[in-house]
Amino acid sequence: MIHTLRKLAREIHGRSVWQVLGVYLLLAWLVLAGVWRATRLVGLPLWTPDLAFVLLAIGLPVVIATAIVQGGIPWLRIVDVADPNELEGRTPDEVHIVPSAHAPFGTRLLTWRNAILGGVMAAVLLVASVVAYSAMWALGIGPVGSLLAQEVISEGDVILVADFQSRVEDAAFASMVAGALREGLSRSPVVTVLDPEGVSDVLSRAAYGRNTPLDSRLALELAMLAGFKVIVDGGVTRGSGAYLVHARIVLADGTLLARFDEVISDDEGHEEKVAILVTKIRERFGESLRSIRADLP
Secondary structure (H helix, E strand, O other), rough: HHHHHHHHHHHHOOOOHHHHHHHHHHHHHHHHHHHHHHHHHOOOOHHHHHHHHHHHOOOHHHHHHHHHHHOOHHHHHHHHOHHHHOOOOOOOOOOOOOOOHHHOOOOOOOHHHHHHHHHHHHHHHHHHHHHHHHHHEEEEEEHHHHOOOOOOOOOOEEEEOOOOEEEEOOHHHHHHHHHHHHHOOOOOOOOOOOOOHHHHHHHHHHHOOOOOOHHHHHHHHHHHOOOOOEEEEEEEEEEEOOOEEEEEEEOOOOOEEEEEEEEOOOOHHHHHHHHHHHHHHHHOOOOOHHHHHHHOO
């Protein structure tokens, strides 16, 4: 492997900064496209493309700096062996020779071998992060562990989806988000969302009107009364040119299990963002991302 890295480093060494930049951007685009496709097909965590983008963004200035140091600044070039004919009648300063024993700061660190090794380490970090996350989710470890694996819920448990609290003038938007979330969660094979008729029956047994709005407080009360383990609630606020939507998974005793946030700007459709919320909640319940994506429209 070291021999291969050295050979690749020699190939890159002769390229200009612009050539290196162009190749890096092309490779970065191909990597991101591949990661995005794998995320969709294999069911990798939703944050995988974001992490890949961050790692590639960190690598960009490193690659540019390495290209400049190794070939773009004449007085930083290290020459161990020079053609005597080129040196005849000229001083070392005129031919920009810097003995390797006294190389300027950075020329030993910013080498193509180190840059390539850094890229390999970034790829290993990406893969290790995905593997660690997937293992923790499957085994129910930590804050990313699925509720099914943690035995917080059992397959087929009934859940309540409360009406979303609206802190915006357009209350219909919060109602629409809650409805779309309720419909998306009802497609999950892991949990069963109590349908409107069932909600009305529970309200009636609790001495409430059958059409009483199901806010978070009332949903928790009904969950305790009917023996439901968890509820899903949320809310909508308004930011600068966007809606700020959050959804929560809460135990019947009020303990917060998870919270998910999405920003929906005015110039984009809400369906995709709500689908992301549905995906995150269903994954946390214990359903694989691959099966969720295959199920969602």
